[in-house]
Amino acid sequence: MNRREAIKAGSGTTVLAMMIGAGLIKPTDAFAQEWNKNAFEAKNLNDTVKALGGTSAVESKDITFVNAPDIAENGAVVPVGVQSRIGKTDMIAILVEKNPNSMACSFNIPDGTEAVVSTRVKMGQTSNVHAVVRADGKFYYATKEIKVTLGGCGG
């Protein structure tokens, strides 16, 4: 069984974890192939956290939004940056609660990379935006409402 078949055959992460554990593939290689379908199909914060491998997330004041507006004129291009001051942060995800699927993107933060990332996301309507952080195996989140005056789903 080659790596591609292994990834296809298993339900993703468990098989990958086994292979990483067995030293068959390096975590960095595995990640390049990985796309967490379940997390991207989850409809809310709790389900997304579960799909990312957690049980629940705790609200944290050590997560802040940077560059994110209170009101976005154009929902197709909403700048959102997230900074985590929680030690051992190794993942940051951005969720838009009222989009068809919550999670817009997730970032793996290796050692040596600061826990601050910025991107731009689409928002269909005014919504809470959650920043989810994984640090030392635990999940944390922060929420900010961004008002959208023109939706981003009309193209």
Place this chain on the structure above:
Amino acid sequence: MSDPMRIRAQLSGSTVDVRVLMAHEMETGQRRDASGKTVPAWFIQNVTATYNGKTVLSAQWGPAVSKNPFLSFRFSGGKVGDKVVVTWVDNKGGKRTDEAAITAAA
């Protein structure tokens, strides 16, 4: 082949500030065209940035990332002149890799 990414990697102090602008449609799969047919989803799924062979950031993206995506992040330990390499892969198997040399902050 899609247009090249615009990458800027700037060293200030001991951290490298990386900004990337990619050219991609990022079609959500939720939109319909004039004849009412759904426009199939077409979006970047994986982004990886490396410096000297070491991954400094990897990302998984869904269709809710904006068209022509922007990304910025910071990592420590970079040197002026060394290259930062960024690769993206989309859900149709499209792929693009570009690189930029680290410059000193003005």
